[in-house]
Amino acid sequence: MQKLGDYKLPQFFNYPPYFTLQPVRDTREKQIQLWKELILDYCRTQKIFVIGLEEDFPLFSNPVIERSLSHEAREAFLSILVSDGRAEWLDKRHRKCLILWHRIQEWANIILNFVKENGLEDSVMTVEEIRSGIESRGTELHGIDRTILMRALKLLEQKGKLAIFKGTTADDEGVKFSI
Numbered sequence: 001m002q003k004l005g006d007y008k009l010p011q012f013f014n015y016p017p018y019f020t021l022q023p024v025r026d027t028r029e030k031q032i033q034l035w036k037e038l039i040l041d042y043c044r045t046q047k048i049f050v051i052g053l054e055e056d057f058p059l060f061s062n063p064v065i066e067r068s069l070s071h072e073a074r075e076a077f078l079s080i081l082v083s084d085g086r087a088e089w090l091d092k093r094h095r096k097c098l099i100l101w102h103r104i105q106e107w108a109n110i111i112l113n114f115v116k117e118n119g120l121e122d123s124v125m126t127v128e129e130i131r132s133g134i135e136s137r138g139t140e141l142h143g144i145d146r147t148i149l150m151r152a153l154k155l156l157e158q159k160g161k162l163a164i165f166k167g168t169t170a171d172d173e174g175v176k177f178s179i
Contacts, residue, residue, distance in 0.1 A: 043099045053078065053095050100148070104155055107149070124174055162176060
């Protein structure tokens with residue numbers, strides 16, 4: 001079993017045809033499904049939130065079998081994640097992709113559980129404390145991408161679960177929970 005750091009790669013990763021977009025529809029659909037699952041799982045376990053299409057992303061090449069995904073294949077796999085609501089292009093030219101291994105609603109639920117588990121129902125925290133504070137260590141929220149966190153917080157604000165208030169800088173933006 002091949003590994004990438006401490007991550008165990010699936011069997012198909014050593015199968016050269018999976019690094020080329022398959023022309024037969026059924027085969028391509030299977031290929032796309034496998035790549036979608038691999039990208040989401042790898043990003044979740046490695047806490048990767050953004051993939052640059054033109055950057056060296058470890059999954060896009062396998063030196064053992066001397067294969068790399070073409071630009072077209074990379075964009076195809078990420079575009080499928082976008083159409084499934086599991087990713088979003090961060091720019092018009094499709095160079096950077098925000099990976100949503102949890103959808104925004106799921107992140108919002110994780111925030112609510114975090115608040116309840118830590119007894120923070122009527123407290124105030126900064127956005128940075130949620131991302132990197134002592135309370136969030138060891139949780140999925142620790143190190144969360146700021147864009148994803150702010151979207152989940154805004155969703156919770158719309159539902160009346162919290163209020164976001166601006167600080168003098170982005171670092172001291174606050175959140176008052178009212179759960």
